[in-house]
Amino acid sequence: MPRFDKRAGDVLIWALLLTAPYWLPAAGSYIELGSHIVVYALAAMALNFLLGYTGVLSFGHAAYFGLGAYGTAMTIKYLYPSTPLGMLVGVVISTLAAAAIGPMIVRLRGVYFAMCTIAFGQVFYFIAFQWRSATGGDDGVSAWHRMPLDFGVAKIDILNNPLAFYFFVLAVFAICAAAMAFLLRSPFGRTLLAIRENERRARFLGIPVDMHIWTSWIISCFFVSVAGALFALMNNFVDPRALRWDQSGNFVIMAVLGGMRSFWGPLIGAAIFLFLQDYISSHTENWMSFIGLFFVLVVLFFPRGVLGLVRRRSAS
């Protein structure tokens, strides 16, 4: 029975995602919000690879999200106007940065790990802010745009057609989600779960724990940088806010809100969070207070998230 439920859940989620551009406008929203949700969902799911499945608390993922975004934007603007090339450069740079920083932090645990990821994350914000000649400082990288995809035989105009762009984002999301699901089902993924459940026992079993956490960290940052690259393409613009600490907080709250212990949780969290943000920020100037209040309420009354709650219901 639970197995069937899971299948049905997967089918339902894909059905909703594939049809989103058709029912979103009817629900009083717009296609761009759909792209927004999918991009953030990818970021939150990538974070959850580390947070929910490895049990390691990173509060600095915005840095790698932003690095992917800046890499993409600056490649398209300065090097060569190609969407795939830009994404590739952004993702590679970001993943390399994560791999380099990893060894310094994987020995740490708990709060200490969180604090170091926050501090390291801020390095990149600081660079983006100060290096005006290349990154435009506070104004960000503008005056560029994503390029239509050219496959030789066919051209897909993701620039001017929001529907095409949505499906482009969804396709990338699908590949990443499938890859993450595959990794989590592999022996490697099971080992990560073992580390999450009982690190000491995993160590006694001869598992190189730090090495696994480092690998998981890199994988997580890789996927978050893909989301970052999509984010830059979506806005045709990127500024330092993409990699500031509050962005990291947004990813974490999305994962928690949806349910950290489930694969689709962060997607649901992202959808709720962004709908709410969209609604609040169009109604009041003090949206920051409401978002802050939302954080507090989720922590106090909803720590297991939506899917955690659903599961508990069905278990009892």
Added chain:
Amino acid sequence: MTQLLLFNVFNGLIIGAFYALMALGLSLILNLSGVINFAHGGFLAIGGYLAYTLNPYLGFWGALIVSPFLVALIGILIERVLIRRLYGRDPLYSLLLTFGLAFMIEDGTRFIWGAQSLPYQIPGWLAAPLSAELFFLTGYRVFMMLLVAAAVLGLFLILNYTRLGLRIRAGTLDLETVSVLGVNTRVLRNLNFGLGIYLAGLAGVLAVGMLGLQPTIGDNLIMPSFIAIIVGGLGSLPGTLAGGLLIGVASGITSVFLPSASEAVMYVMMAAVLIVRPRGLLGEEGRF
């Protein structure tokens, strides 16, 4: 050149003293309760703004004394209502909660006092330079250094010579045992939180005299405070103090030779410490 270097070292010391004051408060709370208080910068801002509001009624000195106490009261209240519920749970939740609080405080101060930055009046005789030669040595800066030194000294006296301080130190090592010995650890953590927030409020009042008031004033100070704790070593208050002063002076000296790297040097120091000595300069082995 020497004068410039001297100026920047002194400046670095002042900034470092701020970082240390912030970081000591953060560290107190982190050590006893395991909570990273992301809203610390927000409390600093409240301290500054309250002083601004109180200044016309109580004067500079009255505001300086009263405002940090009010901030500490707010902190105690918030701990009592919100943060207390999260002790013993995954640190993720307290981090998220204080994160949300930081948002609310920043927006709240903007709502109450406005987004534009406000000037803060300090007594004229404090604002004047002490000598024509060392123009940067204004009375206010020296006064700030003295006050921070006094606050740090006071903190160490409290921790070493009062019953409360003894319990805080004991609780940092083993809270359960302290609780079994009949100490009300709820009250202890509550007071400890208030003490930490008091330091943030004090830093706020002092900071606005130098930097002026704006809602995001705490943002620029909280990251260096984290770095101060990491460099100095988790679990060690002397380490935190040393870490704050160290990164302040280091960034001061760097700004003479390579101004654009004056902040980057702090992160470089953090990376170096994490590679060579992950527990920090004075941190205990195996605590985290």
